[in-house]
Amino acid sequence: MYAQRIQRVAPFRVVELLERAKELESQGRRVVHLEVGEPDFPTAAPIVAAAHRGLDAGATKYTQAMGIPALRERIARYYADTAGVRVAPDRVVVTAGASAGLLLLSALLLDPGDELLLTDPGYPCNEVFVWLVNGVPVRIPLRPENGFQISTAEVLAAWGERTRGLLLASPANPTGASVPGPVLTALANEIRPRGGALILDEIYQGLTYGGGGDYRTGLELADDAYVLNSFSKYFGMTGWRLGWMVLPERAVEPVARLAQNLFISPPSLSQQAALAAFEPDAMAIHEERRQAFERRMARLCAGLEALGFQIPLRPSGAFYIYADIAHTGMGAVEFCRRLLEEYYVAATPGADFGVADCERYVRFAFTTSEDAIALALDRIAEALRAWGGSCG
Numbered sequence: 001m002y003a004q005r006i007q008r009v010a011p012f013r014v015v016e017l018l019e020r021a022k023e024l025e026s027q028g029r030r031v032v033h034l035e036v037g038e039p040d041f042p043t044a045a046p047i048v049a050a051a052h053r054g055l056d057a058g059a060t061k062y063t064q065a066m067g068i069p070a071l072r073e074r075i076a077r078y079y080a081d082t083a084g085v086r087v088a089p090d091r092v093v094v095t096a097g098a099s100a101g102l103l104l105l106s107a108l109l110l111d112p113g114d115e116l117l118l119t120d121p122g123y124p125c126n127e128v129f130v131w132l133v134n135g136v137p138v139r140i141p142l143r144p145e146n147g148f149q150i151s152t153a154e155v156l157a158a159w160g161e162r163t164r165g166l167l168l169a170s171p172a173n174p175t176g177a178s179v180p181g182p183v184l185t186a187l188a189n190e191i192r193p194r195g196g197a198l199i200l201d202e203i204y205q206g207l208t209y210g211g212g213g214d215y216r217t218g219l220e221l222a223d224d225a226y227v228l229n230s231f232s233k234y235f236g237m238t239g240w241r242l243g244w245m246v247l248p249e250r251a252v253e254p255v256a257r258l259a260q261n262l263f264i265s266p267p268s269l270s271q272q273a274a275l276a277a278f279e280p281d282a283m284a285i286h287e288e289r290r291q292a293f294e295r296r297m298a299r300l301c302a303g304l305e306a307l308g309f310q311i312p313l314r315p316s317g318a319f320y321i322y323a324d325i326a327h328t329g330m331g332a333v334e335f336c337r338r339l340l341e342e343y344y345v346a347a348t349p350g351a352d353f354g355v356a357d358c359e360r361y362v363r364f365a366f367t368t369s370e371d372a373i374a375l376a377l378d379r380i381a382e383a384l385r386a387w388g389g390s391c392g
């Protein structure tokens, strides 16, 4: 028999969708992928070149558990350059993606039965990291009329004796919402005296639109936050499995012990590659791509709205639109299934991200070209026309 927690781990619907989409493609169909949560662009050439150099230089061994010093220093400098925030390099912990960071923080903060506050909708794997250490995830429903923003009052109402912290992503998956500076400051001011941890998942930082909000990293407003980041999204390095955390000083030593035991070291070659990710030639490529995402976002938002979808929040970051599909008269799971099977457009139903009103929402990712987005919109229009009789 296997452990009970395994029963709680739901398969990612998006992975099942992706598999079905691949099957359709193998039958010769052209599927438009609006379900995928990774940039369609390849890793920028200067990063790949640095990896080649690293390989030639023999970067094939374990490294320091917390990451190579050069990369920890480079990441610290990135905060100084982009946000004017001074971060001591020894507060930077390099991890195997933000995923490893999330596991390390769950293990650091939660005893069995301790609670971690999460958002609903939110990144689905967060719950699993909490369960793995026998913690209890507590979901706070976000409301479309509040632009999918959390309020201090909601956090305080959910805060109990066993609560150890709050995990927020900004910008968020799947809504594209960024936590406004004043809200973040107020949350930090409430959580600090309660001895809790404010965990900020900034994996989509850099991928922001319309000016990018009122701060670059939550560290500007709450230096004691536990900040997660990754090379996956803005830096286009999903498959390299590399991320980092910036921790309060006192958390560094226990996290180092955990990281040594759980992972030994982050991937060596990926760290050599990532050293090039912050250099001006790579950053220019990342900025070009950010602009491409912004154009795609505008096009997809306008197209969906013209087809009657309500978009409670125009994303201020990440690469997702969380759209209300109520006008179709269908539930999100059924809508996504039929859209893929009959019109070859893949999108992710809200059920992947939470339970609150999830049948009403679909996540459309703009991780594909503008031409593909135009094709998807044509197909969705056709679907709505054809289904007109049975839906609405």
Ligand SMILES: Cc1ncc(COP(=O)(O)O)c(C=O)c1O
Pocket (backbone or CB within 6 Å): 037, 096, 097, 098, 099, 100, 123, 169, 172, 173, 201, 203, 229, 230, 231, 232, 238, 242, 243
């Ligand atoms: C909000 C959020 N956090 C964390 C992750 C994990 O990313 P990675 O482990 O690739 O850094 C993802 C991936 O989609 C995400 O959307």
